[in-house]
Each structure stands twice: as C-alpha cells, then as structure tokens.
Amino acid sequence: xxxWIWTTLVRALAFGTPILLAGLGEIYAERSGVVNLGVEGMxxxxxxxxxxxxxxxxxxxxxxxxxxxxxxxxxxPFAVASITLRANQYVAGLALTMLGLGLSGLLGKPYEGAxxxxxxxxxxxxxxxxxxxxxxxxxxxxxxxxxxxxSAGENPETVDAMGINVYAVRYGAVVFGGAMAGxxxxxxxxxxxxxxxxxxxxxxxxxxxxxxxxxxxxxxxxVGAALLFGAxxxxxxxxxxxxxPEFLKAMPYLFVVLVLSLSALRRGxxxxxxxxxxxxxxxxxx
Amino acid sequence: xxxGFWVTLVVLLGALGFAQGDKLKACWIYVGPVGDYGWSxxxxxxxxAAEKALPWLETQYVESVPEAQAEAYIDRLVKQGCEVIFAxxxxxxxxxxxxxxxxxDVIFAHxxxxxxxxxxxxxxxxxxxxxxxxGLMAGALTKTGKVGYVGAFPIPELKxxxxxxxxxxxxxxxxxEVLVRWIYEWYNPAAAKEATEALxxxxxDVFAFTEDTPTVIQVAAKKGLPSFSHYSPMKRxxxxxxVSGQLVHWEKIYIDFLAKVYAGVYTNKNLQDVxxxxxxxxxxxxxGGAYGEPVNPKFAGALKAKKLNHPVFGEISVYxxxxxxxxxxxxxxxxxxxxxxxxxxxQGKLRVPAGLRLTKHELETMExxxxxxxxxxxxxxx
Numbered sequence: 001x002x003x004w005i006w007t008t009l010v011r012a013l014a015f016g017t018p019i020l021l022a023g024l025g026e027i028y029a030e031r032s033g034v035v036n037l038g039v040e041g042m043x044x045x046x047x048x049x050x051x052x053x054x055x056x057x058x059x060x061x062x063x064x065x066x067x068x069x070x071x072x073x074x075x076x077p078f079a080v081a082s083i084t085l086r087a088n089q090y091v092a093g094l095a096l097t098m099l100g101l102g103l104s105g106l107l108g109k110p111y112e113g114a115x116x117x118x119x120x121x122x123x124x125x126x127x128x129x130x131x132x133x134x135x136x137x138x139x140x141x142x143x144x145x146x147x148x149x150x151s152a153g154e155n156p157e158t159v160d161a162m163g164i165n166v167y168a169v170r171y172g173a174v175v176f177g178g179a180m181a182g183x184x185x186x187x188x189x190x191x192x193x194x195x196x197x198x199x200x201x202x203x204x205x206x207x208x209x210x211x212x213x214x215x216x217x218x219x220x221x222x223v224g225a226a227l228l229f230g231a232x233x234x235x236x237x238x239x240x241x242x243x244x245p246e247f248l249k250a251m252p253y254l255f256v257v258l259v260l261s262l263s264a265l266r267r268g269x270x271x272x273x274x275x276x277x278x279x280x281x282x283x284x285x286x
Numbered sequence: 287x288x289x290g291f292w293v294t295l296v297v298l299l300g301a302l303g304f305a306q307g308d309k310l311k312a313c314w315i316y317v318g319p320v321g322d323y324g325w326s327x328x329x330x331x332x333x334x335a336a337e338k339a340l341p342w343l344e345t346q347y348v349e350s351v352p353e354a355q356a357e358a359y360i361d362r363l364v365k366q367g368c369e370v371i372f373a374x375x376x377x378x379x380x381x382x383x384x385x386x387x388x389x390x391d392v393i394f395a396h397x398x399x400x401x402x403x404x405x406x407x408x409x410x411x412x413x414x415x416x417x418x419x420x421g422l423m424a425g426a427l428t429k430t431g432k433v434g435y436v437g438a439f440p441i442p443e444l445k446x447x448x449x450x451x452x453x454x455x456x457x458x459x460x461x462x463e464v465l466v467r468w469i470y471e472w473y474n475p476a477a478a479k480e481a482t483e484a485l486x487x488x489x490x491d492v493f494a495f496t497e498d499t500p501t502v503i504q505v506a507a508k509k510g511l512p513s514f515s516h517y518s519p520m521k522r523x524x525x526x527x528x529v530s531g532q533l534v535h536w537e538k539i540y541i542d543f544l545a546k547v548y549a550g551v552y553t554n555k556n557l558q559d560v561x562x563x564x565x566x567x568x569x570x571x572x573x574g575g576a577y578g579e580p581v582n583p584k585f586a587g588a589l590k591a592k593k594l595n596h597p598v599f600g601e602i603s604v605y606x607x608x609x610x611x612x613x614x615x616x617x618x619x620x621x622x623x624x625x626x627x628x629x630x631x632x633q634g635k636l637r638v639p640a641g642l643r644l645t646k647h648e649l650e651t652m653e654x655x656x657x658x659x660x661x662x663x664x665x666x667x668x
Contacts, residue, residue: 003487007483105321115523193505195500198319198321202471202476237467237480237483238484240484241661241662246470
C-alpha cells in the first residue's frame, strides 16, 4: 500500500510538472485578461529549441535558456494579434497551436531519432515547478505588480485610469506565459523523454489550459490540480485491469466541466477574471 | 487570347506527362509522423530504398493521416497522379476498399489488412517469429519473473505478438508472467512513458513493446533495465540495455510488388489473391536492435550462462537456443514455428492441437492469450 502511494506520488509529480509549468504561465496570461489556447504549440516549439540547443552545444542548461526564449518569442505574434489588433483570442490561440506544432515538426526533422547526450534529471524540474508556483502565487497576491496584472484582467479601465498601460501589462503576461510553456517543453525533451520527436507534447498543452480553469486561476491550487491530473494519468495504467483507461484519461476534462458547472451554480464571482477573453479598447465603455 | 493560353497549357502538360510516361508513381500514406522512429519511419525507409533501387520509380508520401480521414487523402493522391498507393495502417482498411471502388484504375496495397479486391492487395512483414525469440531472451533475463509489455491497441496483430513473446518467455522461465498495459494510441510518448513507469512500479524488470516510439527503451534504460527494440534499430537509444528486437525490411516487399506492377504482372484486375505474408525466410524481417547484430554482445554472456532442458534440443543455453530457432525459422520450409501445438490459451482451452500449427488466417484473427499473459484482454474468447 505504502509502495502504491509512493510510486503514484512520484509519477504524479513527474507527469504533473509540464502541465504545472505551462498551466502557471496560462494562469498569468488569463489573469491579465488574455486566453491563450496556443500552449500546446508554444510547448512544442520550446521542446525543440531546448533539444536543438542542448544537443548542438552539449549543455542542457543552454537548452533550457533557448526554450524559455523561444517560447516567449513565439507568444509575441499571438500577443500582437490578440492584444494590439484585437483579434479573437480563441482563434488566434488555435492558430498559434497549429503554427507551433507545424513549425517544430518541420524544423525538427534533423533532430529526430537520436537520444539526448546529456539529459537533465526530472527531479530538478519538479522542484523548480513547485518553487515557481509558490513564488508566482506570492507575486500575484502580494506585490503591486501582481495587483496591476490581476486588475488588467478584472477591470482594465481602472488600470488605465491609474496611468498604467494595459497593453504593456497584457503583453508581459502573455510573453511570460510563452516562456513558461517553453520551459514545460524543455522538461519534455531534456528530462522526461530526453529526445525530440514530432508531436512530443501529445496533448499536454491542452491539459495545461484545462488546469488553469480547474485551479480557478490560482497558482497554489494549480499544484494540487497538477498532482491530481498526474495521479489520474498514472493510475490509468496501474488500474487498467479494473477501470477503463479511457475513462480515467477523460477525468481531467470531466473535472473541469464539473468545476465550471459547480462554480456557475454558486452565487457570487465565478473565479474567472471579469475581462477574460475581452480585448481592451482604450476609452471605450464596456 | 485567354482560351489560347489554356489550350497551350493543357498541351504542354500533356507533353510533360507523355515525356514522363516511363515513370511509375507510387504514393504512401503513413499513420504517424515519418520521424516517429517506429512504424511509419520503417515504412518510409522502405520507400526510400525502393526509390533508390528502381530508377523508374517516383514516390510521394503523406504523414500523420488520421485513420478516419484516409479516404480524402487518397482522393487527393489520386488527383496528384499516384498510380500505386500503399496504405500503411490497419485502420485504413475500409477507407482503402471504398477508395479502390471509386478509383478502379489505381492499384492499392494495404499493410496488415485482410480484405482484398481486384485492385487491392494486402501485405505484411510479420514479427511473430522474432517476438518468440525475444521472449526466450526476456525469460532468461528477468529476475523478478515479471516481463513488462506496452501495447498500442488490443488488436489481433498485437495479441499474436504478445502471445508469441509469452510462449518464448515461458519456454525458458515456466513461472514468469508478461504484464501487459495498453496505451490506446500508436504514437504518444507521454502515455508510453507512464505505462512503462506503471509496469516498473508493478515489479517488471525486462521490457518489450509495440508502439511507435523508443520511449519504453529510454524509460527502462534510466533504471538500468533491459528492453527489446521494436521496428527501427533503437539500440542507439540505450546501447547497454537493448538486448535484441525486431527489425523490418519493408523494401523487400515494396521492390517486389512495384517491379511486378511495372512489368505488368500485377494489374488493377488481378490482385484479389495477392497477399504478401513475408517473414524471416524472405528477409523481410530481421532479429536485433541494430542491423546485422541479432543479439547485443553485452548480453551474450548472460544468455549463454542460462541453461534449460528443451523438449527438442535437450540441455541447451538460451543463447544457443535462440540461434538454433532463428536458423530453423529462417528456413524456407519454416522448420520451426512459435505456435507449434499443443498450445493451450491462458484459460486452459486447447488452441493448437499437437502436431499442428496455426494457419495464416488463424494468426491474423487471433484473439486468445497465451499462458502467462497478465492484463486486460478485450474480445478474449471464452
């Protein structure tokens, strides 16, 4: 029994790490008012950048840096489209996912079929993700910048009235989200399965989007959510003889639907940022 | 003026087509990305080798084609001038037959399927012999008596391979179990990884798999556990842990089939009974985790040290047994076969009577599980 709990916890932490990292980034973007459905694409590009840089330089840490940088960069065109040009955030996000998956698949061809020479340990990422969750929670809850970021997602007019540029805040949050998705990708190609393959993300980016909602856009709750999703994923193989794996794999999404339905039933604020998904137009009344 | 332009264009295109009339255009549809380093990668290697070997051959491919959308992709390939289309996944079967009725002039060949038509042939380079040989080695190497197996889907092809593997394991180690986990996807590195981790947690210490990535090998190697490569030469992913595996040479089938199409032996009217079922004797498959190396030399010592009392060969080491069986199974007459009766299934029901072997049809539609297989087994006959 103890052995069961221990192995499940270890696997939950490992599988939960990429979705936690990317989910934290998505929470920041969404708290600033921007839904970015491009997580899967940004993660894929990050994974490739990490692998390519680590393999050619021999240093996995350079790979880490490359993933963060490239993740942030690929989020930029999305930010321009959805924030400055006020394109539909959902459509622009889907486009980013397709762009990221396609681009990484194409550029990644020469790196396929070879293992990474110097991989990183999974545990390092696990600890980093947990520490980041706490730091990001503290920053969001207890600093002025965090307050501004949250306000940009709740009531951007107020932020504007304070003389702070709403666009700049949202750009920052979206680009940070991209960097975090890139980091999640680096975990996949440097530690989790130290090699590159087209489609390495296999839907983890979508679980990260679901995680942001499930965690009610709260960085600390995201840790619990990531652990829960990770444990369910692991158990879908442990319990395969007893429970249908399809059912267990669908659980994260079922949970999201359940939580959304329950919070809709509850009176008062749903937990979602008020201005989520709404492009900000200066001087226009909502 | 405008009309003149179009007429010129059509004439030019026609002339171009005529000039290339000697070429045969063959196209491939892959279920996964070419870079998966598994199933689709192996087919693409076969395509490249065929193109190199046959100067009159022109090829094209589409990758990652969802099984439900195969027909639309086939329509597009036909429009692009493909004369021979290879569909390389079991799930394409009904789409291929529908497309074949729609395009009676095009020649189709469907890998792993069992439905044919005048213009649809089927082909398969099957591994069940190799899985048995891998099983012998796995049975010798397991210390916990638990061998892990990660499978993509519970379809007859995998059930046949897992059962052949389990028969091999039990030949050497009569009490060993083969723990099976399904990931319900051909290509999903995260799923393969977590399935392997789950098997490790259950105590498995030797691994084999049928899915399209080297993930199982990488995960097992991290714990220092031996594994068997699948489809492509995956030894490079863990040179110290990959014992052996299954390698395919699809080009043997592709070159034979295309040469016969080119020579007019195969046409769009006479493929009803054309069914390639190529094994070791035809060179379509090879034992090993790297080309030209049936067993990783690092494991030769351990396999030579493990002795057993074999009903046919008497006292023999596992290494010698593997080599003997390999030679017999490579014989054109198939002097030995993994499914040589008497064989009971895991529920104790006699499946292969003494002195008999399974027919090709029985192999292709196999749903029962060999003794020692542990895990969910959808459609298991009672």
